[in-house]
Amino acid sequence: MAAGAWNGPWEGAVRPKLCHRRRWRNLGTRPSPLDPCFPIAPVVVVPPRSVHNVTGAQVGLSCEVRAVPTPVITWRKVTKSPEGTQALEELPGDHVNIAVLVRGGPSDHEATAWILINPLRKEDEGVYQCHAANMVGEAESHSTVTVLDLSKYRSFRFPAPDDRM
16 A cells, blocks of 8 residues: 555545644554544535526526535536436536636635626526535535526617607
8 A cells, every 4th residue: 555545445545744644653543533634525515596687697606515625616507408308517618608716615624616607698597506526425506597588578668758750
């Protein structure tokens, strides 16, 4: 076994140097669940909220996940294939109006991911999935973006009484 590798279910998983030193100092002991070196499957601690807005507006969704090691978080849009089956579209993909940002925090062993849609279009309406994964497991949470097409509700302009036609 290579120096610094866990045995058992984590075999081959390389951990930070602090974890390596602790592991080799305590040969034969297993880390406790309170140990930051103990792998933890992702858990969504703050799920994204569903939003309603109008076309042309800006919409942002956020998702906070806790896990050890820090998870990889991705945003996906739930779509339907031509055959009618559910498909997941990885974002931002080819969408010029969608941006995705992921950073560590706000607390230790957490990561936060945002998706920004600007300007919002009717075709952006749908279910969005925040998906987190690390070597131990996966977690996901969903939210819905509802878009009201503002162009359908603009009133016709009637001429004022003194306008000439």
